[in-house]
Amino acid sequence: MAGLVLGPSGLSNVSKVRDFFFQASAAEYYEVFGFFCRMLFMFLIGLETDVSYIIRNLKVASTISYCGQIIGTVFGIAVSFFLHQQLMLNDKKKIGFILIIVLILTYTASPVVIRLAGDLKFATSPTGRLVIACSLINEITCLMLFNLIIVFHKKRFFRGGLLTILITVLVIFVNKYVAIWFNKRNRNQKYLRNPELLCILSLLIGSSMIIEMFTSNSVISCFLIGVMFPKEGKTARTLSHKLAYSVHNFILPIYFGYLGFQFDGSRLRNFSSVIIVIILVVLSIGSKISGALLACKYLRIPLNEGVFVGFSLNLKGHADLLFIGQATNTLIGWNPDAYNLLLISIVINTVISGPILAILMRREARLFAQTHTTLEHETSPDDQEILTLLACVYGPRQVSAVLALISALSGGSGGGGGGGMSPHLMHLIELTESRRTNISYHELEADELSDDEDYGGNDVVEIHAAVDAFHGETRILVHLSKAVSSFDALYEDVCSAAEDLRASIVLAPFHKHQRIDGKMESGKEGVRTTNQKILRHAPCSVGIIVERGLAGVPGFAQLLDAPPSGAVQQVATLFFGGPDDREAVAWSKRIAGHGRINMTVIRFLSTESSSVRSERVDERDDVEVFMSLASLENGKDIDNAFLSDFYNECVTSGQVGYVEKYVNNGAETMAALKDIGDMYSLFIVGKGGRGHSPLTTGMSDWEECPELGTVGDLLASSEYNVNGSVLVVQQHRNSKKDLIDD
Structure with a gap:
């Protein structure tokens, strides 16, 4: 306009304006x-295609x-x-x-x-x-x-065409090695220096000018150079x-x-x-x-x-x-x-x-609405539809566990998204009052003479290095972004990004971390508040990651280790019933596709409700795997119907193991969980939504973190010393929620 x-x-039409233009x-x-x-x-379109x-x-x-x-x-x-x-x-x-x-x-x-x-x-x-x-x-x-x-028309088809192809291939080849060399230089930097950037752009400009001089235009060549440019690293x-x-x-x-x-x-x-x-x-x-x-x-x-x-x-x-x-x-x-x-x-x-x-x-x-807000109703992990994952970290400490989960949920397959999934990693940074946006230039300290790229400090460098190493190992391209805000408003950035990206999964790290002695130590209270608000307002399913593991014991984050040093990870999904547990099982179907994960779904049932004989169908790592076929075939509730489909799809093919454990109350459930506490490197469990269940009665009497649910809070507590990390899943509720928190 x-x-x-x-x-x-x-x-x-005004003469002075016309003479100027x-x-x-x-x-x-x-x-x-x-x-x-x-x-x-x-070139930029090719780079982002x-x-x-x-x-x-x-x-x-x-x-x-x-x-x-x-x-x-x-x-x-x-x-x-x-x-x-x-x-x-x-x-x-x-x-x-x-x-x-x-x-x-x-x-x-x-x-x-x-x-x-x-x-x-x-x-x-x-x-x-x-x-x-x-x-x-x-x-x-x-x-x-x-x-x-x-x-x-110019009668120089072979000369012009061959010249264009030759120059384009040469630039693509040179860019590959230049990008690798620049990525290895100055590892402590977040971005390339301006002279290094100018070097790459000069190569692009020079080749484009040659193509324009001897042929017609360089649009296709620039696009192909961008498409073939190495996508990993700081370059x-x-x-x-x-x-x-x-x-x-x-x-x-x-x-x-x-x-x-x-x-x-x-x-x-x-x-x-x-x-x-x-x-x-x-x-x-x-x-x-x-x-x-x-x-x-x-x-x-x-x-x-x-x-x-x-x-x-x-x-x-x-x-x-x-x-x-x-x-x-x-x-x-x-x-x-x-x-x-x-x-x-x-x-x-x-x-x-x-x-x-x-x-x-x-x-x-x-x-254009966000269609995939849960995975429970997904037809197949191999569906052509791309599922978007938004993972959040507050610092380098949480990156390894988050990247391990990204690798697991993508099935371990590479190729710029892995398994039809597009992963995004958002670095959440607290904006403190000392970093006022309306501060005058002369009031700045010497180390603050920069723009918002300084937010995050060296954490940004470490996070970028970890993501670059992850891409080099798995070939899964993770898109990086950053949100700088106060803890009161950080959840709005996360929810807005999830809505704009149409994410199906949001991952957030727990506010506690494990010390050397195995006890859980609380971090910033603002992290916990942000996680609670994300659970309340996220437009899709949410997972909270509690990273645990005893010293010297291989943890789930070692999924990122290259074979043969990386051991096969044993993962258990705990099913008590309800929409959150069904969503946890749906996530497990994707995770089970990873080549270095053995997945077992453990269903907890009331002893009184079991009137059929369990039949042994498999044995793995001294864990007896049982399947009550009659209870699944005759079940009338949503949980039984869901698990019946899951069993026919994943268990009968041998992709996933299945165990049923019979307990009477919360005390027996806690005892059963202690028995398997050192068998798995990751426990996946739904947050709740199962209503009043006799299987968890009494387990919430000393609840510390209600945002994890009864079972998740137990597994994440310092008193309950387990070797495995915990992933607590909350299924998205279809009710409309306001973004602004009361």
Whole structure:
């Protein structure tokens, strides 16, 4: 809108404003600035692209994208003869004109789509991920076709194509070793120094300039260089941090302003010009929507989702300007009227699609709602849907246990997310009163002359180093973030991040830690308060991690050790009944897929309710595994039905062990837990939600931490000396909760 106001249709009608913006060298300046813009944000998009998601959903995304492109091609060919006649262009270059019209109708600007998805907060939804994947496929395809057209026209196909491939491969190869070298240097730093960053960007800029000089454009090369750039370590972290701020807060706003600046309403001075613009806009929107609807009907995707995808793919951008700009110099050489009418249609397309997408989001809110708030009702861990995990740490002490759980929940598989899971790690930092935000510069101490990156101190360096080592070992990419706030408000940052990410799981560390003598020592009371508020307000299921383990005894965190030093971990899930325990078992199904975990589900039943004979079906590590088949088959409650499905899916295949223990009261339950206290390195248990149970009667008489539930509090207490860590799971309740705490 600012560009429209400043452009030829607005303030540029004033002579002084026009002379300032339309100087003799303005065209060259805008062209050079456009080159740096598209180079940097295509590299950044490649750096942040979730390649694993695109590969898993390549069939769906490519079907939607190419269906729209095919229809756009048909529309473009059909209308180009009429437009060519109306614009009175040279008949000798009619084929070039047809190709440009087809590209304009079929192109989608992925940077605009990604920026809009981030602003409207639908980038992490299934529909948003699909839209971004479709836009990337669409843009790369159109740019490749355009490059082929240019090099064929210039009759240097082999020379230009080979040069582009050679330079791109060389830069990708050099970046790999440069990134590894920079990651090893200055290990005590959070980010690269500016000269080191300049070295990498200079390589990107130099290669892009060579490609632009000898071929057509370097957009695809920059994108591929970003996709293939090593994602682990401080090098990628620095590039993402620095470029994201520059691109989103400086480059893209100016770029969008320049796009609007191209709009010259004075060109619409006659009826035929208006008709041409309307035809181009209608055909562009119509081809994208009809193509998306046809593809969605074939793929059995809801039609309202197809309409949203269609409007999203109608967003135009920098490559459209590239198409008509280079076509002016090489392919067509059309008149100013034709050039400006195409520019106007491009601007109107984007101006129309943006507000319509915002309206569709409000009307179809359920398409972008957080769907996976629990794992109990998940169909399969191998489902194509990506589950997002948000883990929180307050310092380096808790990182090993959190990363071990991330590895376990992802099934131990790598590849940028592992097992269809996208893990995020948030460092929660207390903002103390001494670090006032309104302090004057001269009041700062010498060690405080920095921005918010200083918050966290050396803890940030240690956390980054641990995450980098974790990625190198498991190939699971963990996205890092940071929240700086007072303890009273930290939970709001966590809940907001979980909602924006559409997380299915939130992990938080317990406020106590174990001393050398085995006793549990309390940390900051603010940590406990934050955890309690997260449990109360989180928009998804929550897990509280209590890290325990006697000195010299292998703990669950050693799951991160490389084989053969890393031992197989014995994990037990305790089931007493209720939604939280069912959620704990659902988490266990994912954890059981890890190759170095032996999972056993232990169900506690009342002796009085057991009237059927238990049958022995397995034996593992001197622990007798029993299964009351009759009680499961004849059970009428939700717990029995859930465990029956779980048994048929996981236990019969040998993936998970199953034990039933019969007790009468809380005392016998405590005795049974003591018997198995040194057999497992991790206990998973639901927080509660099981109502009054005779199996836990009397266990809460001396409860210290109600946020862990009766059983979790017992296992985490200093008096109950167990070797294993504890994961307390709370299933998300579907009731709506206010984010602001009373």
